[in-house]
Amino acid sequence: MIEPDWSHYRAFVAVLREGSLSGAARALGLAQPTLGRQIAELERNLGAALFIRSPRGLVPTDAARDIAPHAEAMAAAAGAMMRLASGGTDGASGVVRVTASDIIGAEVLPALLGAFRRAHPAATIELALSNRVEDLLRGDADIAVRMVRPSQQALVTRHIGAVSLGLYAHRRYLEGAPPLRSLATLARDHALIGFDRGTPFLREMLTRLPLTRDDFALRADSDLAQLAAIRAGFGIGFIQHGIARRDPELIPIFPGEIGFTLDMWLALHEDLRASRRLRLMMDHLAAGLAAYVAQSQP
Amino acid sequence: MIEPDWSHYRAFVAVLREGSLSGAARALGLAQPTLGRQIAELERNLGAALFIRSPRGLVPTDAARDIAPHAEAMAAAAGAMMRLASGGTDGASGVVRVTASDIIGAEVLPALLGAFRRAHPAATIELALSNRVEDLLRGDADIAVRMVRPSQQALVTRHIGAVSLGLYAHRRYLEGAPPLRSLATLARDHALIGFDRGTPFLREMLTRLPLTRDDFALRADSDLAQLAAIRAGFGIGFIQHGIARRDPELIPIFPGEIGFTLDMWLALHEDLRASRRLRLMMDHLAAGLAAYVAQSQP
DNA sequence: TCGTAGATATACATATTTGCATGATCGAGC
DNA sequence: GCTCGATCATGCAAATATGTATATCTACGA
The missing domain is CATH 3.40.190.290 (D-Maltodextrin-Binding Protein; domain 2)
Structure with missing residues (x-):
């Protein structure tokens, strides 16, 4: 297993919250293919499928639900650092x-x-x-x-x-x-x-x-x-x-x-x-x- | 202020732990100039100086010490996710x-x-x-x-x-x-x-x-x-x-x-x-x- | 039944980031 | 006083990631 790029966790959190690559892309100000590739690479690096792709959006798998709280913790910490720096x-x-x-x-x-x-x-x-x-x-x-x-x-x-x-x-x-x-x-x-x-x-x-x-x-x-x-x-x-x-x-x-x-x-x-x-x-x-x-x- | 790239926090934690860009680069398997640029951009995005550069290494500023615990929390969360995925x-x-x-x-x-x-x-x-x-x-x-x-x-x-x-x-x-x-x-x-x-x-x-x-x-x-x-x-x-x-x-x-x-x-x-x-x-x-x-x- | 809206996937040109090689700076030790 | 070893900074080519445009799929509604 390869340590994933931390920015991909940011993509992961966004997709989890928005429920779709497109929505996450809008939320983060990125393009939809970019998020698709980031999630794909995160899955490759972790060696686990995180979402089931569907035309209605992305449904999190059990593995995604397992790591979700920790990803949210990362997001919280990142937010805290921005508040501190502000x-x-x-x-x-x-x-x-x-x-x-x-x-x-x-x-x-x-x-x-x-x-x-x-x-x-x-x-x-x-x-x-x-x-x-x-x-x-x-x-x-x-x-x-x-x-x-x-x-x-x-x-x-x-x-x-x-x-x-x-x-x-x-x-x-x-x-x-x-x-x-x-x-x-x-x-x-x-x-x-x-x-x-x-x-x-x-x-x-x-x-x-x-x-x-x-x-x-x-x-x-x-x-x-x-x-x-x-x-x-x-x-x-x-x-x-x-x-x-x-x-x-x-x-x-x-x-x-x-x-x-x-x-x-x-x-x-x-x-x-x-x-x-x-x-x-x-x-x-x-x-x-x-x-x-x-x-x-x- | 621009939300920093999360991977730059990883660089930040490594520099904090190792005390130098070169050491952090070795620890992360990256090149020293890469770390230098990542830290520089993190500082620009947060709008605060994080380290004082010296030929002996990088000394964290107060701002760096302020956000350090949160960056460590991110690292812990990332580690937890890797363990879970494993x-x-x-x-x-x-x-x-x-x-x-x-x-x-x-x-x-x-x-x-x-x-x-x-x-x-x-x-x-x-x-x-x-x-x-x-x-x-x-x-x-x-x-x-x-x-x-x-x-x-x-x-x-x-x-x-x-x-x-x-x-x-x-x-x-x-x-x-x-x-x-x-x-x-x-x-x-x-x-x-x-x-x-x-x-x-x-x-x-x-x-x-x-x-x-x-x-x-x-x-x-x-x-x-x-x-x-x-x-x-x-x-x-x-x-x-x-x-x-x-x-x-x-x-x-x-x-x-x-x-x-x-x-x-x-x-x-x-x-x-x-x-x-x-x-x-x-x-x-x-x-x-x-x-x-x-x-x-x- | 067909059209529309919204979703994910693919192709390719463009930006960006990375690594290597090199230069410059400082302190330790002889 | 000088060399050695460590550091950070800079220039340039290569690798990588990104964005735009497009194709494809599915559910929903007239």
Whole structure:
């Protein structure tokens, strides 16, 4: 076996993402025959067929699926290096890539990132919404906002505080629903919104509450989907207080009687600690999120 | 900024490792001017100087040091893909890369790996000795033998058992040393061998023993160095029972009175779970290590 | 049934990259 | 002070990769 040309892995990732040589060629700004030849040579060098050619595109083989995560890791690393280089000898300029859970990224971060951008117009910000913690180690992102303590070594972490969640429902839902009697009868009388499979962490949380998975009328692992369902008047579910309180139509249910808290953490790869613009972003997020945490108490 | 040709990152890693264009060229099987031009273009594309040229070689700049870990990650991923591809559609053939702490790798694994090789002659085995846990996530290795529970998600783990350690000394040392009186006077009368900075985990272990760092006459973080020192008759130190009992010249010191245990774990990246040869190796190691653990009880 | 859109494969001229040979520079050691 | 050995830089011919244009195939829809 011959070590393949690394640029062919770039072609491989593009074909994998786009599903066709032509699409990958467009994405990379190359010609379609070029990609065809690069993939062919990659297959020759690795000694394995990676795609089944068809007139509809290229279908990855098992071998391709095996190596795909590593190729994606290469792409992530390459992206990280470009971000690093874009900052030059480090002013506030350059790209900062932030990853967060979808709900934080959609409801809390936009305002904070906007303020950062106004303070540092030379900065470019990328926001990636995902719950995968390994993103930082792989270089998929520079800074992560997480609701679990990042356990990886090689990560610099910063504890922001505890965010509390409580039950809320939209005013529209409550108008047409039976009266709220007691916590014990809640699941019987009302449409509850909760987690489907959930993360191990959240599942543990649920065991401390007087609710089980079967009590939920709508189960979704996406926080955003749950929030949207509550806002749409589907029923009753958990929302972070800081988010719910912005909307006067969202009514707290049994406040003080039921709820739980999540710790919020910021994490940074230790290799990036020296970067000035990342430290600026880190400080800005820490301050903004701390303010958010303060608004999120029961 | 232009996205650099990924193959130039390969050149970058080689230059970083070898310290010169000529050396990198030899390592990669390319010509020295080729490497020079590739590095030059990488610098142009990233918009940053990566090396200071000198007649003695190339010295990396800060920018180079910033991106170096990511480039190394690319190299690790590329290596992982080659290993995966070498296994083909998965018989028992191909490369298996195992990482373990140095002492396990030197004292316990060789016999196990030899047996595996005899059972599966088509397999090639690589053994990397290191205590870094992130190796698996980066793709530096396929299977890890660790003495701490791997915490990363995306890792499939398997608990082997608890290995016990006790104090041992070589017969030669004891012949010329003062008599063994009591545990309390051990540090005063004898040359003790222990950890220097140690891992956080081992440091915590030490707090449970009636010994402190200052009691050690020889401090080394390398388990192998400690073992060698004990075998050479330097003094008294901790050895895993299973290793010490193979050598009748190694005499247990206060057996049953002092010691501690370490849990042994096998870990595999979840992306590799499907590979047949890795499962074979995993099962083989699990069985062999379990036998070793059985011999390592107090 | 036929035409269209989108896909992969092939042919050939053109760019680009590579390797070899050579020159230039610096430090170590006698 | 000089040579030796190592390095990086440069010029030029050959090998290689790329792009354009074209042919071919298949699914989809009028």
